[in-house]
Structures are given as structure tokens and as C-alpha cells.
Amino acid sequence: MQRLNRDQMAARVARDIPEGACVNLGIGLPTLVANHLPKNREILLHSENGVLGMGPAPAAGEEDYDLINASKDPVTLLPGGAFFHHADSFAMMRGGHLDICVLGAFQVSVKGDLANWHTGAPDAIPAVGGAMDLAVGAKQVFVMMEHLTKRGQSKIVEHCTYPLTGVACVNRIYTDLAVIDVTSEGLRVLEMVPGMTIAELNRVTGIPLLYERESNYA
């Protein structure tokens, strides 16, 4: 079985982002998606700190620390890009103007509940940022995460055990093993990595998954 590495996961997500989309990429793994967006599509990247039309990192020596992304790293602005203040930036998110956001996650439930901001550990310092706004605001919420924790437990769960970021907000899950849609009937597997079988995916995930005809996964 060929588990996807982080760049392959990013490339897989990038394939599903259409021409003309306005997209917010969360901090961490989702940030990698920017490196894989098809060059022949115009896609507008939104950054919560007030940018639409964000470009790649600047060349060494060209950094401007008044032009940063949500991770506080220097970025550039594409021709046609715009700056705006925080309330406008979050109105774009909360008002349903973004087509897609891609978020990392600790857990996603069968119903599309998302947990990605807090482990709930007593000594943990909680930090939420814009995750809850994106989770409820974007037209489509894509989650990108490893299928299993480091201890081998499924991050796709019946009920999230970590504190929730949003209720029934996830539309699609991209993991290193599969692409899965959250539907009203349940979790529907769209793709599996080469060599993965239905039996094996069921075994590692541990909760019921829906499939198309088996031949679709060849």
C-alpha cells in the first residue's frame, strides 16, 4: 500500500480546487497546498490577516514584515491582490464568500464535526485563531490530515473526543490513505491509495464507511 506523503496529499487537495476559487489554507499541512495549485488556473488565496490574492514567499532579502500570512511568515501580493482590515477579512469568511477552506484536524466525526483547536489537556494553553470562523463560514470545508494518529488510532471517529471547532461543518476529508465525502448517509469513500483494500480501510478506520462498486477504486 502506498501511503501518500505530505506533498502528495497537498497535490491531491490542489487538484480539486477549481479555476476562480477563493480559498483559505489553514496553518500547517494545508499551507503546502499552495505549492501544488495548477499553474493554469487563477485561484485567489485569502489570508485571515487581510489579504486576497496572496502570492508565494518572497525571494531571500525581499521580505517585508508588513506583508505576512496567517503563520506570520513573509509573503507577496499578486497583481490584482487587495488588502483589507480584520472585520472585512472575517466577513469574507463568516459571510460565506470563500469557496473553500482547507483545515488540519485532530479528529473528524461521521457527522462532519471538526476538532482541531484544543487537545483539552489540563495544562494546554488553548488557542483558536480563525479556525471556528472558517469552519462555519466557507462554502466547502476540506480537512487534510493523516488518517491515523502516531499511535495508530483513526482520526476519523464516531464522535470527537477532543473539544469541537465546529458542528457538522466538514464536507470532505483528504488523508494519506483515502478521500472521503461527508454525506447525510454517512462517510462515502471516493478514492483509496493504490494497494489499499476496502477491508483494510475499514479495519484501520474502525467505523462504517460507504463505498461505490469495488471496481471504482482500482
Next chain:
Amino acid sequence: MIDKIVSSVTEALADVPDGATILIGGFGPAGMPAELIDGLIAQGAKDLTIVNNNAGNGETGLAALLKARRVRKILCSFPRQVDSHIFDALYRAGEIELELVPQGNLAERIRAAGAGIGGFYTRTGYGTLLAEGKETRTIDGRGYVLEHPIRADYALIKAEAADRWGNLVFRKTARNFGPVMATAARCTVAQVNRIVELGELDPETIVTPGIYVKRIVHVPRAEAAAGRAVA
């Protein structure tokens, strides 16, 4: 003649009382009014409630204000950072109160205060820990949470240029919370890189009209950068 330009950071902050609620602009270092924060530390006001997206980085700026034990409570969306050790230690010791606010709620609650809105319902946070104990309502079949405005005594912000009426323009992503915070405080103080003549700012591009700004302090970028290098 209207002239909001004051001669120094010291003069701009002279009347900040103990117990004040202060909005501080910036998203990380971009747009953070570092010299105004240094001025606030020197001025000595304590028992402050601070509103900022973060809870300080490294040892300077907001982190230094926290380290000086001037802050009773902080409202922010993302306190935990690789270099937020000063906040982390105070929080773990129970020596600072934290109200964790989703970033969009932070911006919108400040905006509401500035716009005279008594509260608003938002989907953000519905069904999560951060909505516990808050009034909720179902609107068009979806759950919403009631959030209240964040009003402040002072707003300390950084802008690129100002005229003597207090009109402001900003620079790139250093704009972030500045224009919103400017509307929500009884006294908004802006540190600016340049002061220009009245009429020099293109009225089509003024981001914050002077009505929201009480005091302007000139802190040229070169001086600011040199100050940071020394610190």
C-alpha cells in the same frame, strides 16, 4: 484649528488610568504599535485589560507589558505561539485571566462596539466550549450564538501616515485590526510613520477617517527599527 498631533508618546498616554481597557492593534509584529506599548510600560498604568489577537511574542512589546505585571486580563484569539513564553508562564501560574475569543468574533465584537451595535448572533463557536453559557438561537434552521461588543477606553494602533485631522492610511497587512479598533475606543492613539499636510492623503483611499482618532504621534519607521534593534 484641529490638530491631533501630540509631541511625544509620553504625552499621548499621560492620562491612561489604572484598570483601563486597551485595544492594541497588530497581528503578530505587523501593525503592532511597539513604541506606544513601550510608552505604556513607562507610564506605569496597571490592572489593565488588553485586547489583541495574540498574547505577546518574545520579550518585547506586549510580552514586555505582561512581564511588567501590568495586565490583569487579556482577550485574544491565539495566545499560544512558539515565543509566547511570558504569557504561558503567567497563565499557568494563574496570574493572568484569559478570555479566548475566536478571531472573527474578536474583530466583529470590536466592530459592533464602534458601530453602536448591542450584540449580534453568529454561527462561529456554536456547539463548542467557547459558546458555553451563552445565549443561542436558531435562525433559518441553524444555530447561532449571541456575542457582545468589546468597548475600550483606549485603542493603540499603528498606521503608515496621518494628517492633523487624524485621517489614516495603513501599510499592507499591518492594517489588520487597526481600522476596526480605532472605532471602538473612547480615545484612539495612532503612531504613524509619516505625518502629511492636510489634503495630501487621497480622500478616496483614506482608510480611517479622522473622526475615530484622537491623538497622533510621529514615530518614523527608521527610528522604530533602530529602537527594536537596540531592544
